[in-house]
Amino acid sequence: EAAVTQSPRSKVAVTGGKVTLSCHQTNNHDYMYWYRQDTGHGLRLIHYSYVADSTEKGDIPDGYKASRPSQENFSLILELASLSQTAVYFCASRPTGSNSDYTFGSGTRLLVI
Amino acid sequence: QQQVRQSPQSLTVWEGETAILNCSYEDSTFDYFPWYHQFPGESPALLIAIRPVSNKKEDGRFTIFFNKREKKFSLHIADSQPGDSATYFCAASTGNTGKLIFGLGTTLQVQP
Numbered sequence: 001e002a003a004v005t006q007s008p009r010s011k012v013a014v015t016g017g018k019v020t021l022s023c024h025q026t027n028n029h030d031y032m033y034w035y036r037q038d039t040g041h042g043l044r045l046i047h048y049s050y051v052a053d054s055t056e057k058g059d060i061p062d063g064y065k066a067s068r069p070s071q072e073n074f075s076l077i078l079e080l081a082s083l084s085q086t087a088v089y090f091c092a093s094r095p096t097g098s099n100s101d102y103t104f105g106s107g108t109r110l111l112v113i
Numbered sequence: 114q115q116q117v118r119q120s121p122q123s124l125t126v127w128e129g130e131t132a133i134l135n136c137s138y139e140d141s142t143f144d145y146f147p148w149y150h151q152f153p154g155e156s157p158a159l160l161i162a163i164r165p166v167s168n169k170k171e172d173g174r175f176t177i178f179f180n181k182r183e184k185k186f187s188l189h190i191a192d193s194q195p196g197d198s199a200t201y202f203c204a205a206s207t208g209n210t211g212k213l214i215f216g217l218g219t220t221l222q223v224q225p
Contacts, residue, residue, distance in 0.1 A: 031210070033212075042119075042202055042215040042216055042218050043157065043202065043213075043215040045213070048210070050210070090156055096209070097209075102159070102211075102213070104157055104158070106155075
């Protein structure tokens with residue numbers, strides 16, 4: 001069954017520390033996305049990628065880096081975690097072709113203290 | 114700047130009533146308009162979607178009404194059930210990147 005798997009499911013990080021959120025998909029999808037969800041803000045796009053070894057900035061990329069080493073894997077990196085980055089992070093994948101549906105992962109709940 | 118505006122922020126209806134959730138957008142290049150629902154602790158899941166070539170899309174109790182001229186679309190949930198209680202997000206995207214712009218969500222509560 002096609003799936004998007006995120007790890008870890010939850011994490012507590014210290015301010016100023018480095019955090020890496022991982023996403024793995026078995027859908028054979030070209031597109032992958034990282035969104036964050038905050039109460040009152042819906043979902044906002046951080047980074048996305050349409051091919052391995054290439055990433056694109058989304059709407060709120062500041063403070064985040066992304067890495068797509070293979071079609072299956074897409075990571076989100078917080079080099080210097082800050083309190084404001086406490087949120088739930090969702091990874092999603094989508095096949096090439098306009099208006100195709102996303103497959104979302106289960107989310108990673110990040111608490112920065 | 115919020116490109117997709119959603120209202121109301123919260124909505125309570127009685128079981129059996131029709132719930133109406135509204136969205137508007139600004140970018141006329143948007144060409145795909147999905148609605149997602151999300152239950153607590155879960156990820157968003159696609160409910161129904163429409164493209165601007167149509168002004169109505171039905172799937173069971175769920176109907177999208179789309180007004181291209183006014184740049185508005187709405188989700189009607191007929192015969193609402195307590196199990197429909199969730200947060201609903203409208204969204205819009207354009208082009209091949211498929212980047213979805215989400216509204217802020219409507220929390221729907223269906224009272225039995």
